[in-house]
Amino acid sequence: AQKITQTQPGMFVQEKEAVTLDCTYDTSDPSYGLFWYKQPSSGEMIFLIYQGSYDQQNATEGRYSLNFQKARKSANLVISASQLGDSAMYFCAMREGKRGGADGLTFGKGTHLIIQP
Amino acid sequence: NAGVTQTPKFRVLKTGQSMTLLCAQDMNHEYMYWYRQDPGMGLRLIHYSVGEGTTAKGEVPDGYNVSRLKKQNFLLGLESAAPSQTSVYFCASRTGVVEAFFGQGTRLTVV
Numbered sequence: 001a002q003k004i005t006q007t008q009p010g011m012f013v014q015e016k017e018a019v020t021l022d023c024t025y026d027t028s029d030p031s032y033g034l035f036w037y038k039q040p041s042s043g044e045m046i047f048l049i050y051q052g053s054y055d056q057q058n059a060t061e062g063r064y065s066l067n068f069q070k071a072r073k074s075a076n077l078v079i080s081a082s083q084l085g086d087s088a089m090y091f092c093a094m095r096e097g098k099r100g101g102a103d104g105l106t107f108g109k110g111t112h113l114i115i116q117p
Numbered sequence: 118n119a120g121v122t123q124t125p126k127f128r129v130l131k132t133g134q135s136m137t138l139l140c141a142q143d144m145n146h147e148y149m150y151w152y153r154q155d156p157g158m159g160l161r162l163i164h165y166s167v168g169e170g171t172t173a174k175g176e177v178p179d180g181y182n183v184s185r186l187k188k189q190n191f192l193l194g195l196e197s198a199a200p201s202q203t204s205v206y207f208c209a210s211r212t213g214v215v216e217a218f219f220g221q222g223t224r225l226t227v228v
Contacts (some may be wrong), residue, residue: 045219107159
């Protein structure tokens with residue numbers, strides 16, 4: 001079974017609208033971290049936001065927020081007031097195990113977001 | 118990204134040739150990672166290191182070897198390249214809980 005599932009291969013959104021990118025995860029470990037990355041067409045990986053499994057509040061970073069629903073194993077990324085520069089691939093990722101543990105990340109297949117003027 | 122440098126950026130190999138990819142970071146990070154990214158896929162972990170002299174296998178380690186002789190450098194080797202190893206390779210390093218620093222990627226083609 002996939003550990004990270006991103007069900008939206010592609011999305012088209014009008015500029016200035018809010019965007020929700022879906023991510024569900026699968027783990028039996030009570031301790032884990034969830035991450036979102038942006039990959040523009042230039043190819044680099046840009047970290048956006050992190051949520052720990054024990055964090056009580058949803059993470060926010062500027063225009064990005066993570067809608068964390070633990071019981072549903074859902075970690076959706078919300079981008080408020082989308083901009084043309086938000087057009088990119090977006091990846092959800094997870095690390096299982098204790099906070100700060102050494103294991104690497106497991107990534108989803110990504111969502112290609114296109115912002116239209 | 119400032120702080121993590123991958124060398125080379127592009128390479129074309131013939132099947133059976135060997136090569137080494139270098140990842141260098143100047144942030145004194147303990148943890149370093151090698152990932153590969155194939156078309157339509159997210160990144161997959163190849164190997165990682167928790168400190169100088171240590172390495173561990175990730176999800177897709179076969180056909181690769183790594184070494185971390187110095188804290189700032191993490192080398193990924195392909196002893197006998199195969200077309201299935203055509204991919205974009207990313208190195209990452211971290212301190213704390215977040216891989217906030219990725220290299221710019223190495224695009225490798227094996228013909």
